[in-house]
Amino acid sequence: MKKTLYFLLLVLLPVFLSAQSNDTIKKLSFMGDFRFRIEQDWKSLNSSGVYRDDRTRLRYRARFGVSYTYNDWLSSGIRIRTGDPKKQQDPQLTLGDGFKEFGTLPIAIEKIYAKFNYKWFSAWVGKNAFPFEKQNELFWSDNVFPEGVALSGKFNFENKFLTSLQINTGHFIVTTQGKSLESDSYFQGVQLVTTHWKNRIKIFPSYYSFNKMPNIPDGNETYVLDYSIAHVGASIKLINQPKVIAGIDYYYNTQNYNNKDSIPQKFKNEKQGFVSNISIGDLAKKGDWKVQLTHTYLEKYAAVDFLSQNDWARWDYSSQGSPDGRLTNFKGLEIAGGYAIDKNINLKLRYFIVDQIIPTGNDKETGNRIRLDFNISF
Secondary structure, eight states: OHHHHHHHHHHHHHHHHHOOSHHHHHTEEEEEEEEEEEEEEESOBOTTSOBOOOEEEEEEEEEEEEEEEOSSSEEEEEEEEESOTTOTTOOOEETTSSOTTTOOOOEEEEEEEEEEEETTEEEEEEEOSOOSOOSSSSSSOTTOOOEEEEEEEEEEOOOSSOOEEEEEEEEEEEEOOSSOGGGSEEEEEEEEEEEETTTTEEEEEEEEEEEEEESSSTTOOSSEEEEEEEEEEEEEEEETTTTEEEEEEEEEEOOOOTTOTTSOGGGTTOOEEEEEEEEEEOOSSTTOEEEEEEEEEEOTTSSOTTTSOOOSOOOBSGGGTOOOBOOOSEEEEEEEEEEEEETTEEEEEEEEEEEESSOSSSSOOEEEEEEEEEEEEO
């Protein structure tokens, strides 16, 4: 934690020292948020056919960030968060868990980047948010921030059929070997995003290539694996008021694992995923409400499990030396609702029902979870 704070001082001190004029101060932007969560898990069956103990957790998360706009085309930013730095999927802290007797809390740098914008072109370097269009966290968690280079170009059209066209691409290093780029664990992506009929319809086909990804995260792998995932996503606004939006995502890993002896035979063709959702309402201003239903069918190798969300169930790699989640190879349903107490204050309730597709042990794992979040942001 001390190293993190020292680094923040090193990065931010020159900015604050240079803030001698009103013009400089106006170029600074701040953001922050706080979340308090009540979470209950029950009837969670493990792979041995034994129910995990029911669990109640009180959790919280805090984040703070600052960005500086140098001019019309260049800006930079940094953001810190609470949470175990080893758990990239999960910035939440549990009251009384590992920080007993009111000790200090772990804080980590979540984002640090430089961003460029010029007319239709934009780019960033460093560590930043996932730069590809997505409508849920089932392929990539909102809490996972890749490190690398992202490039994007967007073009607008005065056309009823085609409103805009955007191209996103990038190269991101998962683990460097200190040799050539080809020896690294990395992923690359390219995506085309089109909007139609005054942004009522959005279509975003994508292709993601993952090189030498570990089968178990945090340095505990027994082999590495390549993924070549084609994705087609689409959403449509059915009604403007109240806002009704429906969306689908389809994933297919084109890699052939038949000759991969490390993979059990029953998983070698588990490479597809399908997600569908429909939502009613919005949480943009005070008094707004929203409900959403999401159905998921995500096979083992349709996504990299320790880079996707870990919200839906208690499945993780803790027995193999990693705190990260393993949320693929499951099917399930999420029922969610929210209410905006104010513009930047809301309550969100989420209920998950999960079943494993193919058992990793003697029995299929299951999960039932409900959580209530109280969110404040500025």
